[in-house]
Amino acid sequence: MQGVLSGFTVGVTAERKAAEIGSLFSRRGARVLFGAAMHTVPLPEDGELAAATEEVLAAPVDYAVAVTGVGFRGWIEAAQHTGIGDRLLAHLRSAEVLARGAKARGAVRGAGLVESWTSPSEESAEVLEHLLARDLAGKRVVLQVHGDPMLRFREALRAAGAEVVPVTVYRWTDPVDLPALDRLIDAVLRGEVDALPFTSAPAATNLLARADRTGHGEEFREALRDKVFIACVGPVTAAPIDAAGLSYAMPDRARTASLVRLVADELPKRAAR
Template sequence: MAEDVEDTEPLRGFTAGITAERKAAELGALLARRGARVRYGAAMHTVPVDDDAELTAATEAVLARPVQHVVAVTGSGFGGWIESARAQGAGERLLAHLGSAELLARGAKARGAIRGAGLRESYTAPTEEVADVLDRLLAQGVAGARVVVQLHGDPMTGFRERLRAAGAEVLPIVVYRWTDPVDLGPLDALIDAVIDGEVRVLPLTSAPAATNFLARARRTGRGEALLAALRTNVLIACVGPVTAAPIAREDLPHVLPERARTAALVRLIADEAPRFARGDG
């Protein structure tokens, strides 16, 4: 009896479109290793706001009075905030201020950034979802508390509204802003490739990229055509629920890995894409 041989290139014949800016090459390499053809079209450009007056003002608001809880959503965002404060000469003051608060991490990367700053978290969400952090805060009560929420990508409007409804003062910290990519050509070409049926797999790793991918199509008169293609001809795979939010708002079918990790996303795509193409999904 012949032994079953694992297919090391399950994505042979598939073209994947990558909208990411950060780690696009890493994601593309993982997909290509499994046989996929890869097209790149960054959907956004990340701009740090180290000298941004709004971030400086937000930091000063945090420093104005004691804070009871600090939510770190991403490692790069939390670390960027501390670096920005240092650039403004307020780094050590901010760290001392945050040291007296309860620090809650959405996941391992946020926890690493907290520890890298010399602080210590009291809680890390087991599922790496902000819903767990929200449940913990609401369970222990936040009435009258000042809660700092470091945002990254999604504005987390619902999260913040729930805290305010429970009596908290919420202090949002925005560390990065997103703009259109410097070169719109690759993004426009990727949108066309999805509409034309060339791209069958769309891995998404950030909410801003997902949002601007759809928005760019609308601004250029291709919104309905793109949505039609995404509903019927493309396997959309989002790395986690935050990334999936703009996709879910459009009621587009999508899949998510059990863990919000790039490797888990690629494994999911390798498993699901052949079934999707056969119509088994």
């Protein structure tokens, strides 16, 4: 496997796991260009997050959905910091807690709660399907949201008769190092990037939006369409790529390591054709 990507250039748009992802590609011989496409910002503890937590506490909760490990953990930590953490945890113990994957489950258990179910595929769509199989009329569902507002998810629950209380722990902004993102976009335009793996929908959305804002939107999409192998860790991440009419591939498992293996397997095959 070592050196299998020698001669190829991979663009990394992740922020939080950029070094880890870059190292996985570098060990396979790839040249890595970093250009974080977004920045994760915790919501102020005395603002929107605190208000959402008070709304959760205002009435009993039937279902609580932990979407991400870092998001659920951040919510509990913020509540502990403001002195209502124990009250929040006691309130959630009467709810049926669902986890979207192993990391979310680990955060739930780390908070001293017990999950009733974890999505085997770690996809939001599977969590939604699991919930919609229940009678949700009059039920109160707390949805921990991480950046992506999950509007369709929420609308589907409301259509089934549920009251949905979204708890947004983080929001996305432009990256701290915007010039690095612009350099990555320029490299794609020059045909110097062979693959773009995506691990989050906001990164994909912001990358395309930045190309638009700099006046290169159509040219950038054409370069992606003709020259770049796009890989997305899962269908949620792929949604903005699909909406842009771009082709992409996904690994069998929604894992970073699986995403890297997919790129390592496919790029040499593409070059051989």
